Amino acid sequence: MRFGILASMALVLALTASASKAGPIEDRQELMKANGQSAKVLGEMAQGKSPFDAAVVKENGDALAARFEKARSLFVPGTEQGPPETYAKPEVFTDAAGFGAALDQAIQASQAVAAVTDQAQLGAAMGDLGGACKNCHDKYRRPKD
Amino acid sequence: MAKLRSKLGWLIAAVALIGAGGVVFLRISEPHPLTESDLPAHVADIEHGRILYTIGGCISCHRPPKEDTARQADLPSGGKPLATPLGPLYPPNITPDPVTGIGRWSKLDFVNAVYLGISPQGIHYIPAFPYTSYHRMPLADILDLQAYMAALPGVSAPDRENRLPLDVLLRRGIGLWKRLAMPASMFQPDPAQADSWNLGAYLVNAPGHCSECHTPRNILMIPDEKRHLAGGPHPEGKDRVPSLRNLISRGRYADAEELTSAMLFGETMGFDRLSSGGMGDVQANLAKLPEDNVRAIAEYLVSLK
Numbered sequence: 001m002r003f004g005i006l007a008s009m010a011l012v013l014a015l016t017a018s019a020s021k022a023g024p025i026e027d028r029q030e031l032m033k034a035n036g037q038s039a040k041v042l043g044e045m046a047q048g049k050s051p052f053d054a055a056v057v058k059e060n061g062d063a064l065a066a067r068f069e070k071a072r073s074l075f076v077p078g079t080e081q082g083p084p085e086t087y088a089k090p091e092v093f094t095d096a097a098g099f100g101a102a103l104d105q106a107i108q109a110s111q112a113v114a115a116v117t118d119q120a121q122l123g124a125a126m127g128d129l130g131g132a133c134k135n136c137h138d139k140y141r142r143p144k145d
Numbered sequence: 146m147a148k149l150r151s152k153l154g155w156l157i158a159a160v161a162l163i164g165a166g167g168v169v170f171l172r173i174s175e176p177h178p179l180t181e182s183d184l185p186a187h188v189a190d191i192e193h194g195r196i197l198y199t200i201g202g203c204i205s206c207h208r209p210p211k212e213d214t215a216r217q218a219d220l221p222s223g224g225k226p227l228a229t230p231l232g233p234l235y236p237p238n239i240t241p242d243p244v245t246g247i248g249r250w251s252k253l254d255f256v257n258a259v260y261l262g263i264s265p266q267g268i269h270y271i272p273a274f275p276y277t278s279y280h281r282m283p284l285a286d287i288l289d290l291q292a293y294m295a296a297l298p299g300v301s302a303p304d305r306e307n308r309l310p311l312d313v314l315l316r317r318g319i320g321l322w323k324r325l326a327m328p329a330s331m332f333q334p335d336p337a338q339a340d341s342w343n344l345g346a347y348l349v350n351a352p353g354h355c356s357e358c359h360t361p362r363n364i365l366m367i368p369d370e371k372r373h374l375a376g377g378p379h380p381e382g383k384d385r386v387p388s389l390r391n392l393i394s395r396g397r398y399a400d401a402e403e404l405t406s407a408m409l410f411g412e413t414m415g416f417d418r419l420s421s422g423g424m425g426d427v428q429a430n431l432a433k434l435p436e437d438n439v440r441a442i443a444e445y446l447v448s449l450k
Contacts, residue, residue: 032417039415046413087421130413134428137412137420144418145376145387 025086028074031067038064039129042113046126052119061114064129068106075099087142102136174320176267178257187285194293197286199433201279201352203294205426206236209302222246222300228381229273231315235305236274242299255291256284262323269319271307272326277368278354281332286352326367341437345445348438349374358386374449379422386422390449404443409436 022030038060044050045057075092092099109129116122198204207221216222222240226233241248247255254265262269262276270276279287309315332351334343349355360368361377376388397418398404407416408431419428431439 036415036417039412043410043414047410126413130411133412133417134420134425137417138423138425141421142384143379143387143422143424145385 024074024076024079025082025084028071029084029086031071031074035064035067035133039126039133042122042126042129045119046122048119052122054117057116057122058114061110061112061116064110065107065114068103068110072100072103087144089140089142092140099136099140102132102140106132106136108132170321171317173324174269174317176261176263176269176320178261178263178267179253181253183284184253184256184288185284187288189292190289191293191296193286194289194291196434196438197282197290197352198293199430200348200438201290201354202427202430203239205430206273207239216300216302217298220297220300221294222302223304226305227273229271231271231309234271234273234307237304237307238300238302239294240297240300240302241295242301245301245303246299247294248299252288252291255294256287259287259290260284262319269316269323271309271316271319272322275354275357277323277326277328278351278357280327281330281347281351283331290352322366325365339444341441342444342448344438345441345443348442349445353442355389359389381423384422387418389446392449393447398447401440401443401447404447405436405440408432408439408443 041050042057042060045052075088077093079086080088080090080093106129109125109132113122113125113129116125204219204221206227207224208218209216209222210225211218220240221236221238222242223238224236226235238246240246243249250258250265257263257265258270259276259279260282261280262272262274264270282290332347335346338346356368356374358380359374359376360370361372361375363369374389376386376390379386392398392404393400398407406414407419408428410416411419411425411428411432419425431442
């Protein structure tokens with residue numbers, strides 16, 4: 001009995017702890033950080049600063065596509081404003097269709113990167129992906145001071 | 146009767162004062178273009194002109210709107226309207242088409258436009274065209290820019306007329322404003338700094354016109370040089386333009402090398418800061434510059450405290 005109470009208290013504590021740490025805003029910021037890391041790995045390869053590795057390209061391209069898909073569920077009503085401070089523009093929520101289309105563009109570009117099999121193709125594919133990132137950041141994210 | 150006479154006296158005095166004020170206003174707001182003898186003897190360097198055109202970001206405002214697929218996207222045949230406090234403003238066709246562009250302009254016309262913000266018809270341009278920054282360029286550089294732009298293909302695309310409310314009066318008002326807002330001298334290199342730093346400072350502050358958005362303006366819409374590049378309200382009304390000072394100590398970039406990569410490669414290397422608030426377009430221009438120029442810009446920017 002006592003064990004049961006302790007266990008349930010611990011469970012409640014653990015749940016509240018995880019809930020207070022990670023809301024949709026934190027989750028999407030972590031997700032975008034991971035995307036930046038993937039882009040860096042791929043970009044360095046595209047420029048020949050690291051050796052071409054098709055497996056790494058596929059892994060990061062797929063991961064980018066999956067994260068963009070996940071992002072759809074993180075920009076939800078009620079998360080227009082932080083804390084923590086969010087740079088999402090109101091247009092993310094008022095123009096959900098346009099924002100969705102920008103994510104579609106990013107997903108397609110990520111899938112195209114994942115399908116690349118040699119270094120020569122990677123530059124162009126990364127150019128398109130960078131264009132998709134830029135397009136969405138320009139329309140849907142405030143400048144960061 | 147005495148009362149009426151004094152009233153009349155006041156009226157005459159007021160009219161005289163307004164008249165005198167008007168004469169003074171017309172005098173000091175008058176455009177003073179350069180003349181042929183002001184131009185230096187100069188053999189134009191077209192490649193240098195390309196660099197100035199690129200860092201100047203001419204294409205960013207003067208390219209056709211995306212919807213207009215009939216016109217070539219990478220030629221400055223007239224852009225989508227800019228939202229200004231005076232209403233929408235249509236960036237004109239600056240390709241060398243002789244009828245709809247600037248093909249019939251003399252070198253002197255070009256210099257007066259870019260360096261002084263005065264049209265060939267002797268009218269003050271609205272300072273959305275950042276001639277207050279271009280005024281820091283040596284005339285030889287403006288002639289290089291002219292040579293590059295004169296060699297671009299001409300595009301036939303008629304301009305939309307830019308008419309302001311109270312156009313004649315307001316344009317003269319701009320003449321008055323210019324007296325306060327135009328920099329006193331062209332760019333002066335700092336002899337204590339490296340050549341590369343000075344190149345960066347020149348590109349940022351003269352052709353690059355970064356200050357137009359990154360330096361806050363005072364109540365007279367004149368950039369507040371005490372807060373040079375310290376960030377301010379976004380010219381389009383919403384959001385803020387970030388400060389370019391203390392970029393390293395504020396953790397924005399690790400060092401000048403990283404900032405160089407961010408400017409050259411942007412999102413394709415995972416650098417996302419140069420995408421929002423219109424900077425995506427600026428980064429696309431920076432990516433077309435010779436790498437040593439971008440490196441110089443980074444060297445100058447990270448030195449700003």
